[in-house]
Amino acid sequence: MSALVRVQHVSKRYRQQGEALHDISFELHPGQVLGLLGHNGAGKSTLINALLGVHDYQGTIRINGFEPMTQRDKIMQSLSYISDVNVLPDWMTVAQLLSYTEGVHPRFNRGKADTMLLQTDIKPRSRIRSLSKGMKVQLHLAIVIATDTQILILDEPTLGLDLIYRDTFYRQLLEWFQDGKRAMIITSHEVAEIEPLLTDVLILKQGRSVLQTSMQDVNNDYFILETTNEQQAQHIEAMSPLSSQKGLGTTKWLLASQYAEHITGLGNVQRATLADLFLALQKETM
Known part of the structure; x- marks a missing residue:
């Protein structure tokens, strides 16, 4: 078509x-x-x-x-x-x-x-x-x-x-x-x-494209990891998170799906939304 x-x-x-x-x-x-x-x-x-x-x-x-x-x-x-x-x-x-x-x-x-x-x-x-x-x-x-x-x-x-x-x-x-x-x-x-x-x-x-993809790939390629242990931060930072957001006793990390097999037992896994990805990419230094 x-x-x-x-x-x-x-x-x-x-x-x-x-x-x-x-x-x-x-x-x-x-x-x-x-x-x-x-x-x-x-x-x-x-x-x-x-x-x-x-x-x-x-x-x-x-x-x-x-x-x-x-x-x-x-x-x-x-x-x-x-x-x-x-x-x-x-x-x-x-x-x-x-x-x-x-x-x-x-x-x-x-x-x-x-x-x-x-x-x-x-x-x-x-x-x-x-x-x-x-x-x-x-x-x-x-x-x-x-x-x-x-x-x-x-x-x-x-x-x-x-x-x-x-x-x-x-x-x-x-x-x-x-x-x-x-x-x-x-x-x-x-x-x-x-x-x-x-x-x-x-x-x-x-003026430049920082992300161009399908929504299906957004859902498949990224996820949120929510952790409570600050001692894990160095380990997670080695996975090149796109962003991190501190909350009340927790930290949310936006990670690429290639690291999904490395986060077992580190915290709760959540679906990454488009808003999560948008904010992370806008904060990045070009």
Whole structure:
């Protein structure tokens, strides 16, 4: 099956800030959900803007076979983007926005959007400016789902939303995504929140990839060892732990699975989460 998104050796250098991305490569196929992670300034927004055709870059990007900068009109037929900043025209009513989208997007299904919005508190006559942030995100998602997009980029989509809106957003998203014909890229500082959604992860630091793997490999390749005996520290440190975290009378060590056979009797073994790995890699000195 051909890739919906293909990124090959992509870099980006700004005149004043210097290099923002360095030699990033990945492919995204139908059914994959890529978690794009990194602290502020890691290069996430720069990579997303390159995918959207907002700025130039070095390397190769293809979205459904099209190049973002020169064929942006083509990629926007199959790609949608939702960010943490409201980009909907707030002077319109909800009904006006749906009518406008129906007029300009050949694949927009007005009936599907109306059906989805009936499950919310959003009223057709409401001005978009009067909607809460959670409602605006719901409205944006309804439009995306009704256009039957193939590739969805979510950039901190639930930032500032309460738990109810976040739960509703991800539930609706998964219902739409489950047919396996689409691909998603999600950025979020709430790593634990998005971990169950992901099939793959790309962690950036200072514009470079520090981890690029499947979630299955994350689960298989790392584990947490919790110990209570400080005298064991020297022995464990010889295993090159990615991180250590002291608690009340215990220490948690993040270790590679190659050391699993060496830790018998040293403590309790726990599953390493993506958040554990993300924090460890961000603290490492490059």
